Amino acid sequence: xxxxxxxxxxxxxxxxxxxxxxxxxxxxxxxxxxxxxxxxxxxxxxxxxxxxxxxxxxxxxxxxxxxxxxxxxxxxxxxxxxxxxxxxxxxxxxxxxxxxxxxxxxxxxxxx
Amino acid sequence: xxxxxxxxxxxxxxxxxxxxxxxxxxxxxxxxxxxxxxxxxxxxxxxxxxxxxxxxxxxxxxxxxxxxxxxxxxxxxxxxxxxxxxxxxxxxxxxxxxxxxxxxxxxxxxxxxxxxxxxxxxxxxxxxxxxxxxxxxxxxxxxxxxxxxxxxxxxxxxxxxxxxxxxxxxxxxxxxxxxxxxxxxxxxxxxxxxxxxxxxxxxxxxxxxxxxxxxxxxxxxxxxxxxxxxxxxxxxxxxxxxxxxxxxxxxxxxxxxxxxxxxxxxxxxxxxxxxxxxxxxxxxxxxxxxxxxxxxxxxxxxxxxxxxxxxxxxxxxxxxxxxxxxxxxxxxxxxxxxxxxxxxxxxxxxxxxxxxxxxxxxxxxxxxxxxxxxxxxxxxxxxxxxxxxxxxxxxxxxxxxxxxxxxxxxxxxxxxxxxxxxxxxxxxxxxxxxxxxxxxxxxxxxxxxxxxxxxxxxxxxxxxxxxxxxxxxxxxxxxxxxxxxxxxxxxxxxxxx
Numbered sequence: 001x002x003x004x005x006x007x008x009x010x011x012x013x014x015x016x017x018x019x020x021x022x023x024x025x026x027x028x029x030x031x032x033x034x035x036x037x038x039x040x041x042x043x044x045x046x047x048x049x050x051x052x053x054x055x056x057x058x059x060x061x062x063x064x065x066x067x068x069x070x071x072x073x074x075x076x077x078x079x080x081x082x083x084x085x086x087x088x089x090x091x092x093x094x095x096x097x098x099x100x101x102x103x104x105x106x107x108x109x110x111x112x
Numbered sequence: 113x114x115x116x117x118x119x120x121x122x123x124x125x126x127x128x129x130x131x132x133x134x135x136x137x138x139x140x141x142x143x144x145x146x147x148x149x150x151x152x153x154x155x156x157x158x159x160x161x162x163x164x165x166x167x168x169x170x171x172x173x174x175x176x177x178x179x180x181x182x183x184x185x186x187x188x189x190x191x192x193x194x195x196x197x198x199x200x201x202x203x204x205x206x207x208x209x210x211x212x213x214x215x216x217x218x219x220x221x222x223x224x225x226x227x228x229x230x231x232x233x234x235x236x237x238x239x240x241x242x243x244x245x246x247x248x249x250x251x252x253x254x255x256x257x258x259x260x261x262x263x264x265x266x267x268x269x270x271x272x273x274x275x276x277x278x279x280x281x282x283x284x285x286x287x288x289x290x291x292x293x294x295x296x297x298x299x300x301x302x303x304x305x306x307x308x309x310x311x312x313x314x315x316x317x318x319x320x321x322x323x324x325x326x327x328x329x330x331x332x333x334x335x336x337x338x339x340x341x342x343x344x345x346x347x348x349x350x351x352x353x354x355x356x357x358x359x360x361x362x363x364x365x366x367x368x369x370x371x372x373x374x375x376x377x378x379x380x381x382x383x384x385x386x387x388x389x390x391x392x393x394x395x396x397x398x399x400x401x402x403x404x405x406x407x408x409x410x411x412x413x414x415x416x417x418x419x420x421x422x423x424x425x426x427x428x429x430x431x432x433x434x435x436x437x438x439x440x441x442x443x444x445x446x447x448x449x450x451x452x453x454x455x456x457x458x459x460x461x462x463x464x465x466x467x468x469x470x471x472x473x474x475x476x477x478x479x480x481x482x483x484x485x486x487x488x489x490x491x492x493x494x495x496x497x498x499x500x501x502x503x504x505x506x507x508x509x510x511x512x513x514x515x516x517x518x519x520x521x522x523x524x525x526x527x528x529x530x531x532x533x534x535x536x537x538x539x540x541x542x543x544x545x546x547x548x549x550x551x552x553x554x555x556x557x558x559x560x561x562x563x564x565x566x567x568x569x570x571x572x573x574x575x576x577x578x579x580x581x582x583x584x585x586x587x588x589x590x591x592x593x594x595x596x597x598x599x600x601x602x603x604x605x606x607x608x609x
Binding site: 044045046047048049051053 | 183385386387388446448450452453456489492493494496497506509
């Protein structure tokens with residue numbers, strides 16, 4: 001099992017969710033985050049105070065999938081979240097040792 | 113007995129005076145005339161003054177509180193709201209107990225400088241007492257005058273808290289404001305606005321004008337000198353301040369700057385992101401200030417007549433002009449038109465038109481509004497950054513600088529040639545030169561009022577900050593400041609979400 005973690009543009013969240021649903025991924029954790037990569041921040045001016053804001057708002061999604069689903073998942077996120085502009089985000093894949101469904105006690109693949 | 117502010121309806125008074133003199137009144141008759149029946153307040157005037165008082169209260173809470181609150185960080189929102197609310201409440205108490213008496217009471221031999229305690233605890237002020245207005249023979253209930261002036265005493269110290277926002281102990285704010293209102297505000301309000309008996313001044317001036325021979329002239333002059341000795345010294349100097357450019361804005365603005373310098377910068381100033389947490393709140397606050405300011409400026413005419421409408425219109429057009437000119441200046445200079453910019457411009461325009469509102473004509477007020485914003489913008493960005501002081505919410509840059517532009521602008525725009533109302537009998541009491549206007553004379557009087565306010569409030573405030581620092585300490589610890597004053601000073605958060 002793997003966790004696929006993706007940092008995406010906030011307005012792409014609904015498209016990514018639809019794409020994942022279409023390939024049979026039912027379950028997703030979403031967090032509002034801030035960060036920076038190659039996309040530069042911006043300047044905010046409040047009267048005489050100028051602030052260089054280098055951390056931009058992004059959405060982090062985490063989805064746990066069976067190992068054989070990873071490529072399809074990455075493909076779905078990539079195609080849905082891509083605009084071709086700097087700042088589209090990144091995808092990280094992390095090993096997942098164990099999973100449990102709290103309600104039933106089912107474990108691992110059955111819990112996903 | 114009542115006391116009053118210098119009145120404004122000079123042309124009308126002049127016309128009446130001229131009619132009286134030309135018609136059937138000689139100087140002897142004027143001196144010996146039997147006292148007329150005591151004037152009765154007009155119901156419309158009473159309703160307008162009480163409405164205006166409520167409008168000015170709305171300027172402080174929620175107007176100013178939200179305007180300032182939106183500009184601080186989330187962790188200090190409740191502290192700013194609490195400070196403004198608490199100052200308003202505290203002044204409501206102290207004004208009733210002794211403040212009104214110090215500002216608008218008879219100070220005996222000290223009258224040019226300070227009122228006494230003759231009206232402490234509202235002694236002798238009841239529902240039948242009256243206060244004079246700017247029209248001779250027109251009065252309003254003294255209680256209406258009392259509560260209207262109270263709302264001014266409330267908002268002025270509340271303006272100061274923006275300068276040292278986000279880094280001061282609540283106990284220090286309360287103690288400082290208690291001392292400041294007593295030793296700085298009440299005296300300055302007295303200097304500028306106290307005229308014991310404007311109707312007597314007008315009558316004496318009329319008698320002097322009508323005097324035909326040397327002996328009568330001497331007697332009339334003596335009488336005039338006697339009644340004009342019972343005025344605040346800046347009122348006597350001929351300084352024009354319709355609704356509080358010096359008393360309110362320069363006064364609070366310089367006290368704020370001194371506070372920002374003595375208390376020091378916010379921890380992390382220039383390094384941390386200190387962006388406003390809610391420009392939405394700031395916009396609501398600025399809009400409430402604008403609406404409330406009609407009570408502040410038009411209400412300062414003390415009755416409901418044509419001059420009230422003039423002050424109302426001036427408040428409208430100067431503010432619109434200033435809001436627009438700040439927005440455009442920022443757009444040109446910094447590249448983007450901002451919400452905070454247009455809100456700041458509106459407040460700068462309101463500040464600048466305050467002393468001029470009943471004296472300038474609408475076009476003069478519009479020009480004043482268009483001019484004030486670029487000047488204030490220059491101070492809150494270029495000057496502030498160059499000198500490096502942390503006037504957190506720009507109390508100095510908007511209120512003091514805007515107030516000075518307004519005070520000096522009033523001296524120019526009152527000129528009838530520029531559409532102003534000219535010098536009236538109560539506007540230049542001791543000079544007795546109603547109907548005349550001299551730019552140099554007037555600018556000297558305006559400059560005197562500005563300088564006196566800057567010095568008294570600047571130096572006095574510096575001493576009071578030091579005293580407060582010795583007694584309760586001005587600043588919270590750095591840890592408390594980092595945590596935010598909402599939690600460390602008040603044990604609550606403005607937002608739980």
